[in-house]
Each structure stands twice: as structure tokens, then as C-alpha cells.
Amino acid sequence: MDFDYIQGALQPAEGKLAPYFFYHVKKTGGITVFSSAYCGLDAWKLFLRTNNISCPDVFCGRLDDNKYQSNQEIRFAAPAMFIASHLPFGVHARVRQAFRLMTLLRDPWGRAKSQYSYLKMRATESPSLDEFAAFTAKEENCNVMTKQLAGLQPDQPARDADLQQALRNLTDHFFAFGTIQDLIFLTSHILQTNGLPNVISDRINPTRSIYKIECEETDAFRDRNALDIQLYDWVRATPRLPDPLDCQPHSWNVIVQEVGGDAISEQKPRVFSGNISRYLKGTKVSKDILDALN
Incomplete structure (x- = not known):
């Protein structure tokens, strides 16, 4: 099994830290993005302390609780380098700092x-086709991506006007957006921009095969998710990706692995130093080689 190699940078690529706000649509690979930023930031702070370098007071976190949907200003004890949220578009504007907005989308059926x-x-429960059909028929599970990016609640029906609002929000406010095929590139950009260590990531938050369901996409699903299909097709055809950064990889690496069981799991990071470029095949690195290095 190979791990993903997400390259960081020894120094902030733009000479200063850049905060990101990630609108995390569920099941689009966002946990990998968040875990890379979270574990990379912790390793970066350790790197600075180890080298007797002053460490800026910044943090990485999430805004998922519905309490953050009030109109009250959101305050943190320290500036955020990276925030992720499942909440509808707009919550970032209540935080007292500027962010680069980012999101990733996935084909609606696969998502x-x-x-x-x-x-x-x-829930450690067996899946069923009938239950899945009922799941996809619920309003909260229809046009999920359009609703989040248009600023709607999950139980609100989405209309054509909401799709247009989602597209305007992406066009007018987002620093970067793409599909899950762009995940490694965009995550690497976050690490490099902020001078964080390289991340070597196992597949984070995977679903075991015994719980997966296989069936053909239905006309009913396409009808219920017509807006999401249009949104995904538009983003896939016209992604907004930043220019690649030419920077030196960090001298530290963080291996992020998933530990735990079906009902609950967590990410377990391990830090080591050294140049592993000779072991890389594109953006992949062999698990066997990493075990030998550690």
C-alpha cells in the first residue's frame, strides 16, 4: 500500500503565513486536507521549538457546531492558520480575520x-439498497454541495437561483476550488504557503468494503440532484487552482495514519526528519520504505 506524499516547504512560500478557510463538503476528502493542516501545524511548532525559533501564536480548528450559525461574531484566542467547516457558506465572514476560501467537490452519486x-x-450496521434509496430521497441529502455553497440549510429545498448563487460565491469569494482529483495539489499549496512540514498520509476516514453499497445511479437521483450535477460539472470544467509554488521541501515529515475501529477512529501522527525524495514515485511513497525509515 502506498501513502500520499503532500509536500510542504522549509519556509513560507510567500514570506508570511496565509490563513485558509475550507468549506468542507462531507465525503469529498476534506478530512485529509484538515488532518494535513492540523498535524503539519503541530509538527511545525515542534520544529521551531527544537531549533530555538520563536513560534507564532496560531492554530488550526473546525467550525461545525450549529451554534456558530448565529449572527454573533466568532472570536478565537489566537489567529487561525486553517479552519474547516461543514456549515453553510457565510460563516467565515463572522470571524475577525481574513481568509483564503477553498473547497473541493465530488461527483454527486459517488459522494x-x-x-x-x-x-x-x-453505526456498525449493514447497508441495504432500500435504506439507501430512502436516504437519498431525504431533502437534507439532496443537492448537498449547492446548498452549502449557496448558504442554505440542509433541510431547505434548493432552486435554480441557489445554484446561481453558489456559482457567484465561488467566482467572487473563493481563492481556490476543484474536485477531489485536485486534493493533493491544493493541500500541498496550504502547507507550502505556510512553511509547514511535508505530510505523508494514509487514506484518512476510509469506509471498509463490507459497508459499501454498489448500485447504478437512478433517474430519480439525477432529478433530485440536478443542481449538484451542474455545479460539479462546472467546477470540474473550470477549476480555480493557484499556480504551483517553487520551493524547497521541508526537512521534517509527518506520517498521518488512521487508528481505531469501525465505530470511532482518530489520526495518529509520527514525525521524522530526512530527505525522502529518492523514495517518491510522483505523489506516492511506499509504506514499506517508511516503516524501514522509522
Whole structure:
């Protein structure tokens, strides 16, 4: 099994730290993005302390609780380098700092199957085709991506005007957006921009095969998710990706692995120093080689 190699940088690529706000649509690979930023930031702070370098007071966190949907200003004890949120578009504007907005999308059918299967795994329950059909028929599970990026609640029906609002929000406010095929590139950009260590990541938050469901996409699903299909097709055709950064990889590496069981799991990071470029094959590195290095 190979791990993903997400390259960081020895120094902030732009000479200063850049905060990101990630609108995390469920089951689009966002946990990998968040874990890379979170574990990379912790390793970076350790790197600075080890080298007797002053460490800026910044943090990485999440805004998922519905309490953050009030109109009150959101305050943190320290500036954020990276924030992720499942909440509707707009919550970032209540934080007293500027962010680069980012998001990733996934084909609606694959995303829906993944979300249902993941929930069954966490409940340690067997999946069923009838239950999946009922799951996809619920309003809260229809046009999920359009609703989040348009600023709607999950139980609110989405209309054509909401799709246009989601597209305007992406065009007018987002620093970067793409599909899950762009995950490694965009995550690397976050690490490099902020001078964080390289991340070597196992597949984070995977669903075991016994909980997955296989069935053909239905006309009913396409009708219910027509807006999401249009949104995904538009982003896939016209992604907004930053220019690649030419910077030296960090001298430290963080291996992020998933530990735990079906009902609950967590990420377990390990830090080591050294140049592993000779072991790389593109953006992949062999697990066997990493075990030998550690």
C-alpha cells in the first residue's frame, strides 16, 4: 500500500503565513486536507521549538457546531492558520480575520454512496439498497454541495437561483476550488504557503468494503440532484487552482495514519526528519520504505 506524499516547504512560500478557510463538503476528502493542516501545524511548532525559533501564536480548528450559525461574531484566542467547516457558506465572514476560501467537490452519486456507507460503518450496521434509496430521497441529502455553497440549510429545498448563487460565491469569494482529483495539489499549496512540514498520509476516514453499497445511479437521483450535477460539472470544467509554488521541501515529515475501529477512529501522527525524495514515485511513497525509515 502506498501513502500520499503532500509536500510542504522549509519556509513560507510567500514570506508570511496565509490563513485558509475550507468549506468542507462531507465525503469529498476534506478530512485529509484538515488532518494535513492540523498535524503539519503541530509538527511545525515542534520544529521551531527544537531549533530555538520563536513560534507564532496560531492554530488550526473546525467550525461545525450549529451554534456558530448565529449572527454573533466568532472570536478565537489566537489567529487561525486553517479552519474547516461543514456549515453553510457565510460563516467565515463572522470571524475577525481574513481568509483564503477553498473547497473541493465530488461527483454527486459517488459522494452520496460514500456518505451513506460511512454512516453505516460508524453505526456498525449493514447497508441495504432500500435504506439507501430512502436516504437519498431525504431533502437534507439532496443537492448537498449547492446548498452549502449557496448558504442554505440542509433541510431547505434548493432552486435554480441557489445554484446561481453558489456559482457567484465561488467566482467572487473563493481563492481556490476543484474536485477531489485536485486534493493533493491544493493541500500541498496550504502547507507550502505556510512553511509547514511535508505530510505523508494514509487514506484518512476510509469506509471498509463490507459497508459499501454498489448500485447504478437512478433517474430519480439525477432529478433530485440536478443542481449538484451542474455545479460539479462546472467546477470540474473550470477549476480555480493557484499556480504551483517553487520551493524547497521541508526537512521534517509527518506520517498521518488512521487508528481505531469501525465505530470511532482518530489520526495518529509520527514525525521524522530526512530527505525522502529518492523514495517518491510522483505523489506516492511506499509504506514499506517508511516503516524501514522509522
